[in-house]
Amino acid sequence: MSSDPNDMTPEAQANETTVRFDSVGMRYGRGPEVLSDLSFDLPSGSFHFLTGPSGAGKSSLLRLIYRAERPSRGLITLFGRDASVLPRDALPALRRRIGVVFQDFRLLDHLTVFDNVALPLRVAGQARAAYAEDVAELLAWVGLGDRMDAFPSTLSGGEQQRAAIARAVISKPDLLIADEPTGNVDPEMARRLLRLFVELNRLGATVLMATHDLTLVNSLNAPVLELSDGRLVGKVRAA
Numbered sequence: 001m002s003s004d005p006n007d008m009t010p011e012a013q014a015n016e017t018t019v020r021f022d023s024v025g026m027r028y029g030r031g032p033e034v035l036s037d038l039s040f041d042l043p044s045g046s047f048h049f050l051t052g053p054s055g056a057g058k059s060s061l062l063r064l065i066y067r068a069e070r071p072s073r074g075l076i077t078l079f080g081r082d083a084s085v086l087p088r089d090a091l092p093a094l095r096r097r098i099g100v101v102f103q104d105f106r107l108l109d110h111l112t113v114f115d116n117v118a119l120p121l122r123v124a125g126q127a128r129a130a131y132a133e134d135v136a137e138l139l140a141w142v143g144l145g146d147r148m149d150a151f152p153s154t155l156s157g158g159e160q161q162r163a164a165i166a167r168a169v170i171s172k173p174d175l176l177i178a179d180e181p182t183g184n185v186d187p188e189m190a191r192r193l194l195r196l197f198v199e200l201n202r203l204g205a206t207v208l209m210a211t212h213d214l215t216l217v218n219s220l221n222a223p224v225l226e227l228s229d230g231r232l233v234g235k236v237r238a239a
């Protein structure tokens with residue numbers, strides 16, 4: 001059978017696991033382990049929240065998935081492949097399948113909001129005429145319709161966060177990982193942004209969203225990975 005998931009039947013695809021952690025541990029440099037004995041699966045097309053107190057290791061776990069950090073022990077499987085043996089030149093292709101909302105946004109200062117959001121499509125080789133309408137529509141949805149030509153440094157924190165979210169979802173990635181993506185917006189906008197992630201998930205994306213916002217967690221009937229002090233203390237369904 002081909003290893004291209006697009007060649008699989010929808011049923012087989014649904015049984016695929018997008019992310020698998022087996023007994024994963026992680027440390028920064030020679031420091032103590034900040035993540036220990038993590039084992040979980042994110043089945044393809046699933047939606048999970050990631051919760052836990054500040055410092056519990058949520059961002060570190062997301063960095064492992066994005067391959068910004070490597071585990072100090074254990075096995076991480078991404079899209080069915082052992083992540084530890086991925087050659088460096090395979091990383092860009094892997095990352096193109098992953099939309100990331102970073103906690104610190106990471107917008108490019110020299111590009112307008114429109115061009116920041118369009119970047120994943122441009123990198124994928126699409127022409128401006130093909131994506132201009134989609135980018136404008138998405139920016140309007142996240143409330144940035146009148147800020148498209150602005151540069152990131154002139155935006156508020158909440159506006160930067162919404163631009164970062166639009167950039168992460170515009171290319172309809174197979175996997176979306178979002179680090180506290182609603183931390184800088186009001187509750188109504190937070191619900192609106194969550195709807196965007198749910199819509200992406202409905203289209204087939206696997207979603208992992210780290211958040212402190214229990215109102216959002218409880219608004220969806222999605223499983224919760226709960227971290228405490230670097231360990232998973234529960235994989236529970238929200239009330």
Ligand SMILES: Nc1ncnc2c1ncn2[C@@H]1O[C@H](COP(=O)(O)OP(=O)(O)OP(=O)(O)O)[C@@H](O)[C@H]1O
Pocket residue numbers: 028031034052053054055056057058059060061
């Ligand atoms: N670059 C780094 N170098 C060394 N230690 C780090 C680094 N980044 C994070 N840590 C440590 O790793 C642990 C987990 O941090 P992490 O940022 O993953 O937690 P978090 O759950 O995302 O917290 P928050 O909710 O505050 O963002 C903490 O003890 C933190 O001090």
